[in-house]
Amino acid sequence: MLKKNRLWFRSALLAILVVAVGYTIYNSMNEESGTYISKGDTAPNFVLTDLNGKQVELEDYRGKGVFLNFWGTWCKPCEREMPYMQRQYEKYKEQGVEILAVNVSETNVSVKNFADRYRMSFPIPMDKQREVTKAFGIGPIPTTILIDKNGKVVERTSESLSEKKIISFMEKIKP
């Protein structure tokens, strides 16, 4: 076999394997409950009724940044970040950032009490059937997904957010 051919053959075979294994690892990291929405994806559209009975559709927020938060009243870290979210919501609302705090499968009575206690004024879409939660592949809560004005996901995190972090997130998706 010619030396040049040998090098080509070996490089090609190694390259194919590196790409295949790399792609597999990439997929394995993004894998959770079948569908998983992560950085770079277009956020799937959804429609939910919020706590006040209003229809909330994600696509209506195109042109604005969307701070999409999944939460529950029983989840302590969620409770911790709510006052921060409310405060920053009031600041960034005029600058074109909207907060949608999707509640995962709870009752209106519980959520209403909670929302009143923390004076939450952003829309709280009620995901009673967990359809949206499933579609976004949400595991543990809270999970926050940042969507830019074009509907693209720019960040996804499951950590409990500090106020500083929330501010930096708001800056990130400000249109």
Place this chain on the structure above:
Amino acid sequence: MMQKITCECGHSNPYGTSLCQACGKPLKQDVEVLSSMRYEGSARRSQTYKQTFVDKTWNFFSSVKVGVWLIVIILVAAAIGTIFPQETFIPPNVDPATHYESEYGTFGLIYYLLGFHNLYGSWWFILLLGMLGLSIIIASLDRGIPLYKALKTQRVTRHDQFMKNQRLFSKSNDVELDEIKYTLESLRYKVREENGNLFAEKGRFSRWGAYVNHVGLIIFLTGAMLRFFPGMYVDDILWVREGEKASIPGTSTEDGQYYLENNDFILEMYDKEEKKFNSALSSVDGEVAKNYQSNVTLYKTKENHTIGAEPELVKVKNGEIRVNEPFKFDSFALYQTDFKLNEFYKMSFELEEKATGNKFGKLTVDLHDPKKEYDLGDGYKVKIEEYFPNFVLNDQNQPSTVNNLPDNPAFVFSMYSPKTPDGEKAFVGIQKNIDSGENQFKMSFAGIETKDLTALTVRKDHTLWIIALGGIIFMIGVTQGLYWNYRRIWIKQNAGEVWAAAHTNKNWYGLKKDVEFLSDKTNLTPLEEKETASK
């Protein structure tokens, strides 16, 4: 440029060859013929070219030692992965980040951080498998191809040194060549003749066994890898309450999303009184399950279904799911996996005047969707101030809820009557009814409704046939290499003498039988076994 080595027989061998591919002459000073026979003294290419980074990588993976170490590391990792439960088996709704530490301490945390909790999905485990695959491919190519070439170019006439150094060897004087040829053919050897020399071989294909089984392994690993590719594999769990519909995970496409309705969950037990089972069941405490079954209806939404919107469902079909009898549609199968009996669904209460015991109406609370206010008429009404689906006193001694499942529901009610227009508050839970002590009214428990839940595994697997194919090819390779062996016998005319030598890659006992038979039937001197110091 690496030099080719031309043997005195005229054959040109690749650089690094230790025994001439054609005649078997040792090409270097200190070559031991017998120990070089494993790969026919061929040049393992990896060991000859060592220049670029690519070649160095190639050489690393060509080593059998590296391959064996990879296997050992993978086995140890897989063993460690069984110490604590995998992520799939920890309770849903808990965060694995905290679960492993709180359950198993520091070691649990390390276990989680290193990815042992999701071993088959962890990047380093996949990387190890990928490296093993690479090692199998390269090691096979590096040995298989030169071996194939050597066996293909081997000549009938072999070099004296090659003959003399074989494990079985003899010299004879007066031999009838045709007789030997005839006898060998009767043993089903393939015999070739050249200048009065003979070469008999049998079972060459068994030498390819190792390579066939490596091809099988590669196909197997490819199948396992494809599970991570989109659309190839779904393994999910779906909980559905009786009477409810839920979207089936992984089944969303452009032309709609599948939904499943749980019409009924059935759990049947064996009847201990029944004669047929009586003796078998008498030794068992408690009941023995006979059947787990879900009766379901499959629906599909119209195209362009928006997630979360009330789905416009079209019924597809009904089905019954039992253990090992899945419900199939498209390329999906739903398996009966788990269940939860008697989850609280609705609770009823009556508004009762403590002093008289008179009742002023009944209300039924849907635990998944309680109303804010229940009007009982005539000025009597009840408000729900607080609702705790799974009540617990938290660390600040405040009533709160563990999660959103109604496993231990509790309420704070406000009761209004014409006598008490400002309302009276009471905390009511299971076996609990607490008020200030001055209330005139109370909520008395009036019954509960429950529902069963079924859990189904949603499975789609386009990789199974690839994995099965890999497994079959692997077994063919193993059989080929284990149940057959490559036996060779050489006969050479040498200055009036006749030299005979024999070799096999395994099963020397069988080969010796063959050469004994040969010397019995002909006047060939029985072949003698050489004392091998290296053995």
